[in-house]
Amino acid sequence: MTQLLTAEQVTATPADKINTMINQAFIYDDFAWQKEQQLRITYPKRAEGLHKVLYQCPHCHTEYQMTSSGTQLNCVACHKSWQMNEYGELVALDGLTEFSHIPDWYEWERSNVRNEVQNGTYHFESKVTVESLPNAKGFIPLGEALLRHDMDGFRLSGNYGNEPYEMIKSVDSMYSCHIEYSYLGKHGDCIDLNTLDDTYYIYPYGQPFSVTKIALATEELYNHKKKKPS
Ligand SMILES: [Zn+2]
Incomplete structure (x- = not known):
């Protein structure tokens, strides 16, 4: 496991670079590591760009209508929102949190794509x-x-x-x-x-x-x- 960013690195790293790192971190499941270590990321734009990875809403299942800004991820179709906390976990602002762990959301998307492939409809x-x-x-x-x-x-x-x-x-x-x-x-x-x-x-x-x-x-x-x- 690699550490996503130290506190010193967060201050020294450009915003777009941090977003890229956050977007790619789930691949190596750095989020699990971050939670285990209780490493806080207080960067105010930490959720920006996350909608590119989490492109399907787990509430209404609409694809390509997710947006992100600041610490929030939002679905334009059903208006559900999730907050990314300082430990890299997602919490629904209202109602059920479908996936608090970002890689679980991503794997759910994969299982939906797999169904389309198995049905021959992709x-x-x-x-x-x-x-x-x-x-x-x-x-x-x-x-x-x-x-x-x-x-x-x-x-x-x-x-x-x-x-x-x-x-x-x-x-x-x-x-x-x-x-x-x-x-x-x-x-x-x-x-x-x-x-x-x-x-x-x-x-x-x-x-x-x-x-x-x-x-x-x-x-x-x-x-x-x-x-x-x-
Ligand atoms: Zn939705």
Whole structure:
């Protein structure tokens, strides 16, 4: 286990960096460690960005309508709110606290994605902006494209110049998916897809979405396929 932040580090670390660390901490279950150690994080914006990970409301089950600000997480659909206390636990402001431990909420989201995969209904489609990074010389803007993620994996279709292109990543070619929250502060959240000689940075837009769900679905699709070879 790693310590999330010492009191001295909290003072010395920029706000956006702290948010990134908090968002990623659940992966290693640093929240359990924080609670055990009774380590207090008094940072007033400690819940900001958490809605990107906790994208589904456990009260009304609506996806992509969570927001966060200050120490609070909120659902725009049913108006339920949770407070993140100084020990990294969530407490509902009114009624039942579904998940006080952040990783439990995340695993609940995963189980919902797993159900969609097992039922064969998982599907995501969105307009996207694409950039590629074929080498160290810099990003090449590839303009707009369409991204589909479903039971067959990823399919990216677009035009570069007048040439149509398509990139397909099958379910069994990816056991996980690299995502970024507000990558380089440019277009927002993105999904990275790699070919042998290129990396595509794919930014969905124009509709509510969560790159966290796409990453969970990538893992669950892979696990499902491995269990049931065709
Ligand atoms: Zn809700």
